Amino acid sequence: MSVPKDAGWKDVPKAGRILEPGCADKYETGGWRTYRPVHIEENCINCLFCWIYCPDQAILVEDGKFKGIDYAYCKGCGICAKECPGKRGNKALKMVLDEEA
């Protein structure tokens, strides 16, 4: 159950309580971004540090492997790119200006 943004005071749960678990899912933070991470397939060793360090839920993983980036949630913080060990010194994630990507 989500609360419509224009709901009146009579129609919302008391005291700002959130009665629906996991509803952070509905809050998209992708619009906060200036830079976005871009994945370079050949440099990825699937260590999944990016997935571990991502403060939101923007790194998608499937079957234990890097699957992609969910830009709806990526705030562009750059932590994934910073933590990425890459392959022989070549990072698998790099930050590029959002508008140029």
Next chain:
Amino acid sequence: MAKLLEIRWHGRAGQGAKTAALVLAEAAISTGKYAQAFPEYGPERMGAPMKAYNRISDEPITVHHHVEEPDIVIVLDPTLLTVGNVKAGVPDDGIYLVNTPLSPSEMRARLGLEGSKAKVYTLDATQVSMDTIGRNIPNTPMIGALIAATGLLELDELLEDTRRKLSKKLRPEVVDKNMEAIKRAYREVAS
């Protein structure tokens, strides 16, 4: 007793004036009367002069202020006679009950009440409590003396209520000693 009876206790913090007031009120309440007991706290240190009050009546009591014109003044420690004015607000025919080895007439002189209508009672409550309880706890015998002097309660009512209360805290032989203290005070209070 149609009229509201007001009592002021003078003691030193730690001597049991507050406890005595509570015991008296509870005993009065258990006989169906209305009563209040409350202390006047100042600096709460052992030995500091302090006061406690009772109001006792057959009617409900609604007032909540210090007793200013007590019908009865009880002095637990005779050294307080030189510290505070125990006579403050007491009417001409007031009752004084003092813990002292002095006789009532000696105490009357000491209080400057010669020729007045005041009634003065004395009891060596310290001695009574040393002889019976074995410690200087003058408050218990002074309650016995008070009811003897005023007829406020029957002796049996007081003994019964006090026994019930003390039995929750004290060993039976100590309770018995307190009973003895009350009975002896009841007999020995002088007027």
Next chain:
Amino acid sequence: MSIRVGKTGNEAVAEAMRQINPDVVAAYPITPQTEIVQIFSSFVANGKVDTEFVTVESEHSAMSATVGASAAGARAMTATSANGLAFMWEVVYIAAAMRLPIVMPVVNRALSGPLNIHCDHSDTMGARDSGWIQIFSENAQEAYDNAIQALRIAENSNVLLPVMVTMDGFIISHAMEVMEILEDEKVREFIGEYVPENPLLDVDNPVTIGPIDLQDWNFEHKRQQAEAMRNAKPVILEVAKDYAKLTGREYGLFEEYRMEDAEVAVVVLGSTAGTAKAVVDELRADGVRAGLLKIRVFRPFPAEEIAEALKDVKAVAVMDRSDSFNAVGGPVFGDVRSALYDVENGPRIVDYIYGIGGRDVTPDHIRTVYADLAKIADTGQVENLLTYLGVRE
């Protein structure tokens, strides 16, 4: 069948708490509330209650732990006085805003400084805008009765607000009086089983309580809180009605004492009301048409009802046991005077600040108030809007 006993105010409230048997009590001792916590902790130690007793290191933690317990779904209580209440401050507001039905006896004591341990109402008057329901008690009986009723008021689904139940420090808390207590089963039956709304411990229905609430929603949630306070008024009366069936003791939002045809009236809270009643009786015997209005429920403030009760009186004196230091008058004066604003040809109204820091208030003091009122009623003229009653000039 109730039981007639002699108890001090603190003993009476501790007894009510034993009978309520809350799930959690987190409290810190402070004069003059200390005995409540001490007596209650002995009930815990002796297995007389099932309460989880949390010995905290401060009142800030006492209220925080109580809020946590209440949010978890427990029936939670605490108790305090004066500086303890002040130390709880930020969490006091949070308890109300989170809509947690906590019941807290507050033994009224002057808020230092200069350092003082005796009664005035500056502590709870300071918390009048905190969103707590505030119920004042005249004596030990009322403190006991109000504490029990407070549970039902707080936990009502149309209310869900915390409640402070006050009594005057030392004057009531340390004074033994005659009162009646109910049997344990009667109290438990009256307060009923507590069914919390959205408890955190309901793991099948996970909820978030107390999230950040900014300009997009905070106003709506505060509006809800304001409505809950409005809803409390009928609930308080409903609960009082049920309690009267049980005890024969009737409570309203305020008590009108000999107000029929009264020309002059005093408005007062707490133990002084009892002293004032004796003065009213005296004046009535002398043919003076004197009355008394004792406010029991200060929050929510019964403005319309008070206006109705006072509309035909010629002169009203509000007695405030605290100053709001607004350079006008005390907090009760402000509210009562405002309540009377729309009454056409309403009474003249004056304020008396009294009893500060435990200063004893005697029938003589109250007689002077009624004497002033008689003069105002006669002339229609107010000489002193505010009088400091009993201060040495």
